Structure formats: structure tokens, C-alpha cells
Amino acid sequence: MATKAPEFQATALEAIPKIASLARGQFRTHKTKNLEWRKTQLRKLYWALEDFKPQLVEALKSDLGKSSFEALLTEVDWVKKDCMWMLDHLDSFAKDQKLGSPDVPATYSIMNFRVKKEPLGTVLIIGPYNYPVQLLLCPLVGAIAAGCTAVLKPSELTPACAMWTKELIEKRLDSGSFSVVNGAIPETNALMNEKWDKIFFTGSAQVGSIIAQKAAQTLTPVVLELGGKNPAFITKNCSNLALAARRLLWGKTQNAGQVCMSQNYVLIDKDLVPTFIEFLKVAYKDMFPNGAKASPDLSRIVNKRHFQRIKKMLDDTQGKIVMGGELDESELYIEPTAVLVNSVNDSMMQEESFGPIFSIYPVNTLDEALNIANLIHKTPLSLFTFGNKAENNRILNEMTSGGATINDGFFHGAVNTVPFGGVGDSGWGAYRGKASFDSFTHFRTIAETPGWAEKLIRVRYMPYDFKALAFLNRLTESKPNFDRSGKVVKGFGYWITFLFGLGGKSAKGAFLRWLVVLVAHYLYTNRSS
Numbered sequence: 001m002a003t004k005a006p007e008f009q010a011t012a013l014e015a016i017p018k019i020a021s022l023a024r025g026q027f028r029t030h031k032t033k034n035l036e037w038r039k040t041q042l043r044k045l046y047w048a049l050e051d052f053k054p055q056l057v058e059a060l061k062s063d064l065g066k067s068s069f070e071a072l073l074t075e076v077d078w079v080k081k082d083c084m085w086m087l088d089h090l091d092s093f094a095k096d097q098k099l100g101s102p103d104v105p106a107t108y109s110i111m112n113f114r115v116k117k118e119p120l121g122t123v124l125i126i127g128p129y130n131y132p133v134q135l136l137l138c139p140l141v142g143a144i145a146a147g148c149t150a151v152l153k154p155s156e157l158t159p160a161c162a163m164w165t166k167e168l169i170e171k172r173l174d175s176g177s178f179s180v181v182n183g184a185i186p187e188t189n190a191l192m193n194e195k196w197d198k199i200f201f202t203g204s205a206q207v208g209s210i211i212a213q214k215a216a217q218t219l220t221p222v223v224l225e226l227g228g229k230n231p232a233f234i235t236k237n238c239s240n241l242a243l244a245a246r247r248l249l250w251g252k253t254q255n256a257g258q259v260c261m262s263q264n265y266v267l268i269d270k271d272l273v274p275t276f277i278e279f280l281k282v283a284y285k286d287m288f289p290n291g292a293k294a295s296p297d298l299s300r301i302v303n304k305r306h307f308q309r310i311k312k313m314l315d316d317t318q319g320k321i322v323m324g325g326e327l328d329e330s331e332l333y334i335e336p337t338a339v340l341v342n343s344v345n346d347s348m349m350q351e352e353s354f355g356p357i358f359s360i361y362p363v364n365t366l367d368e369a370l371n372i373a374n375l376i377h378k379t380p381l382s383l384f385t386f387g388n389k390a391e392n393n394r395i396l397n398e399m400t401s402g403g404a405t406i407n408d409g410f411f412h413g414a415v416n417t418v419p420f421g422g423v424g425d426s427g428w429g430a431y432r433g434k435a436s437f438d439s440f441t442h443f444r445t446i447a448e449t450p451g452w453a454e455k456l457i458r459v460r461y462m463p464y465d466f467k468a469l470a471f472l473n474r475l476t477e478s479k480p481n482f483d484r485s486g487k488v489v490k491g492f493g494y495w496i497t498f499l500f501g502l503g504g505k506s507a508k509g510a511f512l513r514w515l516v517v518l519v520a521h522y523l524y525t526n527r528s529s
């Protein structure tokens with residue numbers, strides 16, 4: 001039986017410097033460098049999540065109206081899987097990486113170049129409200145794996161989750177190495193006044209910019225996982241419009257569309273619009289046979305402020321609601337809603353939805369769709385394509401995004417082991433899978449110069465000797481196979497490479513090469529003078 005979450009309590013401002021200093025002190029003991037120590041923390045986190053599961057599921061219900069199905073699939077079990085995956089791969093990630101060819105030229109191979117994976121140090125992780133467990137604790141898995149100590153700042157908008165997270169981290173993980181500071185802007189500002197070795201921020205672009213500016217003052221590196229106005233493209237060659245409608249509706253129903261990577265708007269060939277709307281309604285009926293409000297699966301909007309923000313987008317639109325449209329503030333309920341619009345300046349195109357609503361914008365051509373999408377937001381977090389192969393490739397080629405899914409809603413972000421991150425103003429850096437480990441790791445290059453090699457490498461010392469330099473260059477410089485206009489020159493080297501590439505590495509290939517050599521030799525020796 002789950003107990004009710006402790007009442008939300010912000011961490012005392014004067015305690016924050018001590019918490020940060022303790023985490024820094026714990027890092028300086030060097031215990032986190034030990035892989036077994038890190039694994040123990042990951043194992044403890046796994047079991048803490050398992051043991052606090054009922055509390056977290058209930059907290060997600062009370063903070064966001066999240067169903068227990070989603071609470072498990074996308075939050076608690078998600079992070080548990082992350083712990084297990086990291087435990088399985090940590091040894092190989094943390095191992096020194098020997099550097100050889102092509103990184104190290106053969107002439108320097110005696111220096112035993114290698115890359116040592118070092119923890120960055122003590123890091124700050126700031127989380128958003130929409131997936132309060134997953135988006136706070138997955139970065140933590142990366143930080144623990146890399147050997148960092150960490151202070152976490154959950155969103156104050158999900159207070160029950162914030163309080164349980166504090167309890168599970170501080171009761172179960174190494175004391176002082178991992179702490180949770182609860183609170184809002186003053187507490188985050190107090191944290192930002194401390195020196196960190198990295199700040200991992202997930203949230204809005206507006207706050208991300210504040211964090212990045214403050215971090216820049218102390219040259220602290222930041223990862224920013226931000227939002228975006230994400231487009232979906234449906235072309236006239238879309239092979240299954242019903243499936244496109246169903247899958248895009250999914251993107252706006254999970255967590256009531258409070259998913260930073262779900263679509264904001266759909267650019268669709270104008271001839272397909274009426275059928276697409278019909279298919280959306282069919283998919284809606286399938287998912288919510290008794291209406292969305294009665295569904296036990298649909299989350300609620302996190303609070304009145306966000307409810308009003310989403311409602312304003314609907315109030316301000318000049319478009320026509322073609323699916324959904326019901327709102328009930330007393331329940332923070334917003335029905336999955338599609339709005340047919342005809343202007344890029346419409347509120348439904350210009351604002352980030354971050355809720356269960358999206359717009360449909362009819363276009364005449366794919367060129368027009370690409371122009372509009374690039375105009376609305378050039379570097380969104382995601383994009384989705386529903387066209388034929390050539391069109392999908394064209395969209396991916398002509399518009400960038402943090403990640404992308406072909407033929408579905410946000411599936412590229414629905415697997416916990418592949419890298420996830422934004423581009424440009426939708427985010428800096430990536431995590432999940434190995435990227436989580438890398439994100440908190442310093443890749444430190446080490447060289448080791450043997451004493452016996454002194455004579456070989458003395459060219460570097462003064463007084464400089466140009467003859468020795470010329471000799472070194474002969475050994476290390478490669479000749480360009482291109483001329484000043486950038487064209488590849490097919491000289492002797494090219495034909496030799498071509499010849500040796502003929503037929504690949506097989507015996508047949510070797511036979512072919514010798515055949516060419518013999519024929520060339522025969523032709524040369526028997527040429528008419």
C-alpha cells in the first residue's frame with residue numbers, strides 16, 4: 001500500500017551551499033572512481049525504484065493524473081531498465097581506450113596513446129515536470145555510471161514526485177554523494193551560485209537560456225534538453241493515412257501530449273485533409289470508446305497555469321476545431337484536440353503546444369511544407385514524416401531536428417538506449433544509452449613517451465635542424481591526391497590504389513589484379529614502336 005507523499009517542503013536556502021560542498025567533498029575522496037562503487041549505487045537505485053514503486057505511481061497520479069500504466073512504462077520501469085542496461089555495459093564503457101591507427105600515425109605508435117574515461121566531477125541535474133521521475137533520474141544513471149557525484153533539483157510543479165525522489169535518493173544512495181534540493185526559482189538560483197563540473201538541464205528554452213548564461217560566467221559546461229515546435233509531414237504519397245492519423249494521435253495522448261518531442265503541427269497535402277480528419281476521429285474512438293474524459297488512461301494538465309496557457313492557444317486560434325475541443329478547468333482536463341488552420345501566424349502554429357492539442361495545416365506541395373516548417377522553427381526537437389521513401393529522405397535532408405521518426409509519432413525517443421537530444425535552440429548535447437555515460441565523462445588523452453625513444457624524437461629540441469624536419473616530413477606527411485581546384489588527380493597513386501582495390505580481398509580479387517598487371521605488361525612490351 002502506497003503512503004501519501006510527504007508535504008512539499010523547499011530545501012532551506014542556507015543549506016544549499018553545504019549540500020553542494022558535501023557532494024564536491026565526496027567526489028574528492030576518489031571513491032567514485034571505483035567501478036564496483038558505481039555499480040553498487042546503480043544497483044541500489046534499481047532497488048530503490050522497485051521499493052518506492054507504489055509511492056511513485058501514486059505521486060504521478062496525484063501530480064499529473066498519470067495512469068499507472070504510463071507511470072510504469074515511461075517512468076519507474078524505464079529508469080530501472082536504464083540501471084540494468086548501464087550495469088551490463090559499464091565495464092566496457094569505462095575501460096581505457098587504446099588509440100592506434102588511424103588516430104595515431106604509425107610513427108607515434110611507440111607513445112602508447114590512450115583515452116582514459118574520467119568522471120567530470122560534481123554535477124547538477126535540473127528536471128522538468130512532465131516526466132518527473134524519468135527525466136531527473138535517467139541523467140543520474142549516466143552521472144553515477146561515469147563516476148560523478150550529483151545534486152538533483154526536481155520540478156516544484158510535481159511536488160509529490162519531488163518529495164519521494166528526495167527520500168529514495170537520500171535514504172538509499174551514498175549519503176552526501178547524491179542529494180536532492182527541492183524548490184523553485186530561489187533554490188535553483190542558490191544552486192546556480194555554486195560551482196559545478198557540469199549542469200544537465202531539461203526544461204523550457206526560456207529557462208535553459210537563463211541557466212546557460214549563468215553557467216557561462218564560470219565556464220561550466222551545460223547539457224540543455226529543451227522544447228520545440230515539431231512538425232509532422234504527410235505527403236500525397238503517404239501509403240497509409242489511417243495509420244498516420246492513429247500514430248500521430250498517440251503522440252498527443254501519452255501524458256496528455258505533455259511530451260516535448262511530440263508534434264506541434266501537421267503539414268499535410270490539401271487533398272488528404274478531409275480523409276485525415278475522418279481517420280483521426282476513428283482513431284480517437286478506438287482509443288477512447290467512452291470519450292477521453294472518462295478514460296482512466298489520459299493524464300491531466302499539470303496545473304492551472306499550463307491549463308490556461310494551452311486554453312489560450314485554442315482561444316486565440318482563427319482555425320476550426322475538427323476533433324475534440326472540450327476543456328474542464330476543475331479537472332485540468334483538455335481533450336485531445338486537432339485544429340485546422342490556414343495561417344502560419346495562427347497561435348496553434350506559433351506557440352509550443354506541450355499538451356494534447358495540435359494543428360493541421362494544408363499545403364499544396366512538399367516545397368511549401370518545407371518552407372513553412374523551416375520558417376516556424378528551423379531546429380525543432382523532432383520531426384515526423386509520412387511520405388514515400390524519396391520524400392522522407394528529402395525531408396530529412398532539407399530540414400534538421402534533434403531526432404526524427406519516419407512513419408510514426410515520437411518513436412525515436414521511445415527507446416531508452418539510443419541517443420536523445422536536440423539541435424540548435426532545441427538542445428545541446430545528448431544522453432540515453434552510452435551517450436549518458438559519455439555526457440558525464442571527460443575523455444582524457446594520455447601519451448607515454450619511452451626513455452629509449454629519445455634519440456628518435458629529438459627533432460623537437462632547439463637548436464632546430466631543418467634537415468631533420470625534412471626527414472620527419474618525409475616520414476609523416478601524406479601527399480594530396482587533389483589539385484588546387486579541389487579535383488581529385490588520378491595520378492600513379494590513384495591507379496595503384498585502384499588496382500589494389502580491384503576484386504576486394506578475395507583470392508579471386510588477387511587473381512584479377514595479377515591478370516591486369518600481366519595484361520598491362522604484355523601490352524606494354526608488345527607495343528608497336
Ligand SMILES: NC(=O)C1=CN([C@@H]2O[C@H](COP(=O)(O)OP(=O)(O)OC[C@H]3O[C@@H](n4cnc5c(N)ncnc54)[C@H](O)[C@@H]3O)[C@@H](O)[C@H]2O)C=CC1
Nearest residue numbers: 127128129154155184185188203204207225226227228260
Ligand atoms: N528536451 C527534453 O528532453 C524535454 C524538454 N522539455 C521542455 O520543458 C518545458 C516544460 O517543462 P517545465 O518544467 O515547465 O520547464 P521549466 O523550464 O519551466 O522548468 C524546468 C526546471 O527549471 C526550474 N526553473 C524554472 N524557472 C526557473 C528560473 N527562472 N531560473 C532557474 N530555474 C528555473 C524549474 O524549477 C524546473 O526544475 C517545455 O518547454 C518542454 O518542451 C520537457 C521535457 C523534456
Ligand SMILES: CC1=C(/C=C/C(C)=C/C=C/C(C)=C/C=C/C=C(C)/C=C/C=C(C)/C=C/C=C(\C)C(=O)O)C(C)(C)CCC1
Nearest residue numbers: 073074075078130131134135254258259260261413414415
Ligand atoms: C514482444 C514480441 C515482439 C516485439 C514487440 C514489440 C516491438 C513491441 C513494441 C511495443 C511498443 C511499441 C511500445 C511503446 C512504448 C512507448 C514508450 C516506451 C514511450 C516512451 C516515451 C517516453 C519515454 C517519453 C519521453 C518524453 C520526453 C523525453 C520528453 O518529453 O521530452 C516481436 C519482436 C514481434 C517478437 C515476438 C514478441
